[in-house]
Amino acid sequence: NAGVMQNPRHLVRRRGQEARLRCSPMKGHSHVYWYRQLPEEGLKFMVYLQKENIIDESGMPKERFSAEFPKEGPSILRIQQVVRGDSAAYFCASSQAWSGNQPQHFGDGTRLSIL
Amino acid sequence: DAKTTQPTSMDCAEGRAANLPCNHSTISGNEYVYWYRQIHSQGPQYIIHGLKNNETNEMASLIITEDRKSSTLILPHATLRDTAVYYCIAYYTGANSKLTFGKGITLSVRP
Numbered sequence: 001n002a003g004v005m006q007n008p009r010h011l012v013r014r015r016g017q018e019a020r021l022r023c024s025p026m027k028g029h030s031h032v033y034w035y036r037q038l039p040e041e042g043l044k045f046m047v048y049l050q051k052e053n054i055i056d057e058s059g060m061p062k063e064r065f066s067a068e069f070p071k072e073g074p075s076i077l078r079i080q081q082v083v084r085g086d087s088a089a090y091f092c093a094s095s096q097a098w099s100g101n102q103p104q105h106f107g108d109g110t111r112l113s114i115l
Numbered sequence: 116d117a118k119t120t121q122p123t124s125m126d127c128a129e130g131r132a133a134n135l136p137c138n139h140s141t142i143s144g145n146e147y148v149y150w151y152r153q154i155h156s157q158g159p160q161y162i163i164h165g166l167k168n169n170e171t172n173e174m175a176s177l178i179i180t181e182d183r184k185s186s187t188l189i190l191p192h193a194t195l196r197d198t199a200v201y202y203c204i205a206y207y208t209g210a211n212s213k214l215t216f217g218k219g220i221t222l223s224v225r226p
Binding site: 004033035042043044045048056058059089091093098099100101103104105106107108109111 | 145146147149151156157158159160161164166202206207208213214215216217218219
């Protein structure tokens with residue numbers, strides 16, 4: 001089984017540009033989670049989505065950040081007008097169901113660098 | 116979510132068992148104990164989880180005390196590739212609950 005696929009692995013943007021990060025969950029998984037890891041820090045939850053629905057976005061910055069998980073295709077994390085502080089590793093995870101007994105499986109992340 | 120506490124670091128010799136402790140004295144009855152690891156800058160890798168009973172899979176064993184206030188992750192035969200940061204997380208699915216990664220414990224496996 002293919003794991004969680006994220007692309008691109010590395011993304012370089014200039015300040016003010018837009019960044020789009022994609023995540024394809026594991027086969028059979030309909031729950032997607034995005035996390036951000038700043039340099040030398042732990043992972044921080046950003047948003048939890050099911051197909052076509054945002055369930056919990058309590059960890060998302062209020063401005064410039066948005067996420068979607070359409071009926072068809074990958075989940076997208078979009079960052080508008082990027083700033084230097086957005087430089088981080090962004091990880092996506094997926095699970096089969098929203099249950100304490102269902103582990104989240106992670107992709108290898110997208111490293112975003114802002115020039 | 117219950118807070119977990121782990122030592123900052125530990126090391127063990129290659130081929131020996133690595134026993135990684137975790138305290139979760141405020142864990143609630145519906146919270147699972149999860150272990151993940153992160154090798155260098157890769158994505159977190161799921162290792163194992165449990166609620167009350169001890170669990171074993173191809174990667175590790177999880178021993179949970181009867182009162183559920185602490186647990187130990189056991190890597191039976193550590194290899195150099197097991198060098199990583201290991202995270203112990205108490206997790207359940209409920210309103211506002213989410214996987215919360217602390218600082219973890221850095222395991223160094225020495226040759």
